[in-house]
Amino acid sequence: xxxxxxxxxxxxxxxxxxxxxxxxxxxxxxxxxxxxxxxxxxxxxxxxxxxxxxxxxxxxxxxxxxxxxxxxxxxxxxxxxxxxxxxxxxxxxxxxxxxxxxxxxxxxxxxxxxxxxxxxxxxxxxxxxxxxxxxxxxxxxxxxxxxxxxxxxxxxxxxxxxxxxxxxxxxxxxxxxxxxxxxxxxxxxxxxxxxxxxxxxxxxxxxxxxxxxxxxxxxxxxxxxxxxxxxxxxxxxxxxxxxxxxxxxxxxxxxxxxxxxxxxxxxxxxxxxxxxxxxxxxxxxxxxxxxxxxxxxxxxxxxxxxxxxxxxxxxxxxxxxxxxxxxxxxxxxxx
Numbered sequence: 145x146x147x148x149x150x151x152x153x154x155x156x157x158x159x160x161x162x163x164x165x166x167x168x169x170x171x172x173x174x175x176x177x178x179x180x181x182x183x184x185x186x187x188x189x190x191x192x193x194x195x196x197x198x199x200x201x202x203x204x205x206x207x208x209x210x211x212x213x214x215x216x217x218x219x220x221x222x223x224x225x226x227x228x229x230x231x232x233x234x235x236x237x238x239x240x241x242x243x244x245x246x247x248x249x250x251x252x253x254x255x256x257x258x259x260x261x262x263x264x265x266x267x268x269x270x271x272x273x274x275x276x277x278x279x280x281x282x283x284x285x286x287x288x289x290x291x292x293x294x295x296x297x298x299x300x301x302x303x304x305x306x307x308x309x310x311x312x313x314x315x316x317x318x319x320x321x322x323x324x325x326x327x328x329x330x331x332x333x334x335x336x337x338x339x340x341x342x343x344x345x346x347x348x349x350x351x352x353x354x355x356x357x358x359x360x361x362x363x364x365x366x367x368x369x370x371x372x373x374x375x376x377x378x379x380x381x382x383x384x385x386x387x388x389x390x391x392x393x394x395x396x397x398x399x400x401x402x403x404x405x406x407x408x409x410x411x412x413x414x415x416x417x418x419x420x421x422x423x424x425x426x427x428x429x430x431x432x433x434x435x436x437x438x439x440x441x442x443x444x445x446x447x448x449x450x451x452x453x454x455x456x457x458x459x460x461x462x463x464x465x466x467x468x469x470x471x472x473x474x475x476x477x478x479x
Contacts, residue, residue, distance in 0.1 A: 152399035154207055155407035157392040161203035162410035166450050168197025169417055170433055186442050188366075195361045198376035201261065202385035204411075205325050208265070209332035210389075222269055225262050232415035233257040235460065240421035243429065248421060255420045264321035271326045279333040289334050292327045296377040304372035316375060324377045343394075350391040357384035405458055412457030 170190060237256040241247045248256075278285055303316065357380050364370040373380055397403070417426060427433060431449045436442040 152397035152403055153392045153395055154211070155399060155403050156397050157203060157389065158207060158407045158410045159403065160388075161200035161207075162413050162454075163450060164193065164196030164200035164203075165414055166417055166453055167193035167446070168195070168200065170194075170427075170446060170449070186437050190437075191366065192362055195358060195365065195374045195381075198374055198378075199358075199381050199384050201376050202328065202382055203389060205265070205268075205328045206332065206385055206389050209329040222266050225266055228411060228415060229257055229259060229262050231464065232412060232460065233259075233419065236416065236419035236422045240419075240425060243422075243425050252421055258420055259415065259418065260317035260321055261414065264317070264325050267322035268325035268329060271322075272329070275326065275329050275333060278330065279337060282334075282337055285330060285334050285337065288327075288330055292330070293379070296324070296327070296382075297379050300372050300375060300378045303375065304370045316377075320377065327377075328382075347391065347394040350387050350394065354384050354387035354391060357381070357387060405461075406454060409454055409457035409461050412460055413453040416453050416456055 167190075170193070233256040237248060237253055240252070240256070278288065299320070360380050361373050361378075361384070364373045372378060375381060416422070426449070431445055433442070433445060433449075436445050
């Protein structure tokens, strides 16, 4: 029972992180809207949740490092990610072709499988033997944490000044992404090596730390237009993810079926919403967020979109599970 309660905490955290990521991408969709119209309450709320994208990413990587990275390298884990990308990418390609009324070409097919997060995460997984070897030497691991902390802090400042969006996006996601994930895994190993204790007595402190970090990001982005503070390697963003991770570590949540199902669908919601072929369809043709921005219906549309992504991902996961079960039964019958 204790194990299920403990796992229920982190499975619920996965769901929360997925919702933050979904809400973050709503902001990117509204190209027609004046992003500086901060007097609009709805726009303020959208920009508030916009901060949660890379924060949610850090939460996923922290969870991966905490529960999975302590294990030896398993190719099966990499294969599972690749299969998910192929399955969801293919389904989204077909959906985009139907919505657009024409079959998207070969370039669109390749585009449908282009996700930066799985790419970076797979590279980090393959780096696991290197991280395990480093973790054996606490002095070297501590040095990496300190040097990496300084490097990523400087990177946050530099990218905040450098406003070339497309080039900086390529650097952040494609090149810096895998390096950052490996650094996070090293950080998790360092925490485990030092036997840091997450104290339930500090529950309120962890929550206050998270709220403070989120508020700092919101103020710096809104007033100073310092957008790099919300990047995943920003010290403030990373501290927010660590704080909420510690908060959920201190609470008890029973691992009921609903939480388990939604948690398994959390990665799928990302693959559905962020598919390059379906991106504009979700934002401009299906949900049309910008059309409702000045009305109370905006919140209903956002809620429906979040539910839609989870429902689609859940259905796909159930179909995959049924296919896997049939394969197991067929294999057992052959044996």
